[in-house]
Amino acid sequence: MNSLQEYPAYKRLPLQLREADGNYFHTADGKRVLDLYGGHCVNTLGAGDVGIGRALAAQWQECSFTTNLIDMPARQDLLHALAPGLPPGSWQMFCSNSGAEANENLLKLALNATGRDTVVAFEGAFHGRTAAAAAVSDQKNPAWPATPFNVRKLPWGSTSLIDSSVAAVILEPIQSLAGVIMPAPGFLNDLREACDRSGALLLFDEVQTGNGRLGEMWASQFFGVIADGFSTAKGIGGGFPLGLTFITESHAAKVPAGLCGSTFGGGPMAMAAAMQIQKRLVEPGFLDQVKKCGALLQAAAGVGPVESVQGAGLLLGLKISPSTTARQVRDALLAQGILTGLCNDPQILRLSPALTLNAADVSQFLDALTSLQFCE
Template identity: 50%
Template structure:
């Protein structure tokens, strides 16, 4: 029988056969500097040796086990992950985590928990948002075609960063407000401290649950473990995925214990979520984040990338840590810049904003790599 992949992705013309650290290796031996980092997944770069050794040990010891068994690997992970978390705003000061396999699942579970805990039916979300492609996640994503007939709950979408719209919309009928602290796919758009703080107080005043989607902003990417530490505003629930296990599929939905006590945990379940192999990887990532060295590197490399402002067609650099957007001058598009950089052996991402190139490299990137990018930007023939 003929069997082919469903065509879902616009594939890049790169014949990648291997990867090492921050480089992709092509079939013809050429190397490409990867400033896209597998879409925020390659936290520790490709082929990290400590991670590889830990996985190899774990595979031989216990490759998989059902969630019906209590596992030491899970407790070891929770201890390491706990060291990266802020204090919750309410409850007895601890968090409860549900483990799944992807960002969309993590968000699906966050919204299910919020609706169930509050007994309310309405969720507030934002223009420009991206939360994934499952039913609840697309309902709160700003897309013209979700592929579903109707959302599974009432949705109210408001402009991102508009305090007045939020004050008029969040009320005592609202179960949750779900927000990316920095909208990555929209083109690295920041909500900012005061907006997040306003949402926090609107939510607290109306007993609405504030949910952060930290699928991209979490796991050290902003130079802090999570965005809540970066901005000093802590949600009631947050989700993360992508880089949390350095390349293995994972989704985490993290509830303050006050929220978790208000619903039945039996609403949740997953065959693969929280398996020993993936948690071994996630433990290694959490430990590296907690050690501080990785985050110090994020801050240093971020500063170096900020020097790309003014290089070639780049007007300014926005974002935090290693979730950055290069703002491209009118007359040149982000796609032109992406193609021009690829021709010079550098892979970058684009976004929903045709004028923004997105950078989300491994957090282990060497600061000198920013200078490589700056020079390549200056060499671009597409300069206006």
């Protein structure tokens, strides 16, 4: 008799999901839960967005899937829609299915474009779980027996050791899993200069910071520093798997065509979902609303157990006072019907809600925080 169980990858929350709608879950026992975690930055427009649903249904009718050997209007449409919002420059884009894949391809392109063998990454970083993405992540328990290239790990904020052996410097412009840690003023500019001096490519992992989350389309624009290549995933598909790798045309020209490839990457359904997200992100006032709600959430500083707020837009870390842990606050909020997130810093509660969050949702959260009581 066979048996099959799920591999225990995740410690599951005590929630029995019935359905998810916009910024809310409805549980099997009739509770309504405000989702301030957004499926780890995925649900750009909340759950069950009607426009994405319609676009997917229409695309399925028109062409559900075909080989990448055939060009298709859905991919051309997305290229045209994304281009105006990109950081200034001439770019090429490669489509895959996840953040880790997008980073693997980014690193592969940088190593091949430079012909060098070393990548600089940062302590605290998280870039995914596949071999190359894990190699440049700060793994507490290294998951792979060997790294596929030389990795030089620098403390966050350091610009040392970026020399002529370095193909690329990869970083999250805001380190999310580490604790929503902002770059110190000038750090990204200094990295840009160090890369220009050494001939290394500056690579941004915009899996979390991209797609409007900071109130600008990309972190490049938020911080005013342009990378040579960047990746995104999560929010770009709003729940439909999609990873994108962007590299400047001048660097792409140094790499043979056909170096990257994927069966599903760039498939029509993912293109249709991403297209719908782009349409919403460029609607007048959409990104202003992200900034506005982010600013309202900054008012959590000093409320209940929250000492201070870090991060930007709708990628925020709430620093919890030392007498309590973020986990205790997360659990207490969940008991009140609000889902928030944790990270590697036990004192930081992470928020990455849908970009459709509104002022009423923020007030509900601030009221709940105010009411929290913890025994010393």
